[in-house]
Amino acid sequence: MIKPSICACVINKDIEAVSEIEPLVDFLEVRIDLIGEGWEETARQLNKPWIACNRITSEGGKWQGNEARRKEELLKAIQLGASIIDIELTTPNVANFVPLIKKKAKCLLSYHDTEKTPPPDELKKIIKRQIAAGADICKLVTTATEAADNLTVLSLIPQFPQANIIAFTMGPLGLSSRILSPLCGSFLTYASVKKGAEAAPGQLTANELHNLYNLVQR
Secondary structure, eight states: OOOOOEEEEEOSSOHHHHHHHGGGOSEEEEEHHHHOTTHHHHHHTOOSOEEEEOOOGGGTOOOOSOHHHHHHHHHHHHHTTOSEEEEETTSTTHHHHHHHHHTTSEEEEEEEOSSOOOOHHHHHHHHHHHHHTTOSEEEEEEEOSSTHHHHHHHTTGGGOTTSEEEEEEESGGGHHHHHHGGGGTOSOEEEESSTTOOSSTTOOBHHHHHHHHHHHHO
């Protein structure tokens, strides 16, 4: 069995808490929009490959500045050593921004629906758009309003065997999809650094996911 990859989301400057779980994860996600001013110093202290994310409010983020500044912060992350840059598919002129990312980092094109899970055909079109735009990694996250939404989203992963897909659902009903997604072939799944530091609804902690996967692999 392939070892599930875990990415812990860094949402504040508590580097001590991050250091405790670093041995358990494969990636860290630096949430620029949540850390705020001084995020760069936090990023410099990380010892695992990291993803830079500066999430817009329409997709669940907290970025309050203008779009030009938001992109500037992501480009700054590349210079600081980010391995992957997460940029939303809905970003204006995203096709022009992707090549700038791919000069020195991998491009993760993301799409989040914070209210529902659209029909399967619509979800497949989103992933095809991400691939066409040059994504190295395609991330599609919806909100589960019923248990069946988990299967709808997870079933997308094997339909794109040549692509790196991240797919799961958010919210209380989406918990199972967060756990199962890497077991279904997802590039990674996300976790919080600790309880009370969740970047999105339904996240388990890195410790919890690590322990669960250890049980599965025995």
